[in-house]
Amino acid sequence: MRSAIVALLTPLLASVMVSAGQTPQTFTGVITDDACPLGDHTRMRMGPTDAECVRACILSHGASYVLYDGKRALVLSDQEMPGRFAAQKVTVTGTLDTRTMTISVASITPVEADGDL
Numbered sequence: 188m189r190s191a192i193v194a195l196l197t198p199l200l201a202s203v204m205v206s207a208g209q210t211p212q213t214f215t216g217v218i219t220d221d222a223c224p225l226g227d228h229t230r231m232r233m234g235p236t237d238a239e240c241v242r243a244c245i246l247s248h249g250a251s252y253v254l255y256d257g258k259r260a261l262v263l264s265d266q267e268m269p270g271r272f273a274a275q276k277v278t279v280t281g282t283l284d285t286r287t288m289t290i291s292v293a294s295i296t297p298v299e300a301d302g303d304l
Contacts, residue, residue, distance in 0.1 A: 216256035224260035237274035
């Protein structure tokens with residue numbers, strides 16, 4: 188019994204130890220959803236604006252908030268804070284789990300408009 192518990196907990200403890208030792212990084216991109224992960228909402232168009240499409244996909248289709256950095260969509264661990272920044276260019280501070288491509292979000296701040304990604 189004890190060895191079964193250790194076997195189950197070992198991967199969990201290893202992942203916690205790895206993420207605890209990581210230094211926070213910054214990631215810049217657009218807050219979107221995994222139904223429109225490249226930030227292009229023309230296919231879904233769930234509202235008159237990109238921000239409304241993002242929020243509608245989250246609420247109506249069970250999508251998750253992601254950060255699209257121009258190359259890849261990174262899942263965000265916090266699924267409440269990004270709602271304020273839907274379809275906006277932001278900087279996310281946190282640690283990236285490269286296995287799951289998930290950012291453990293510490294903060295999100297808007298980026299001044301300066302053009303495309």
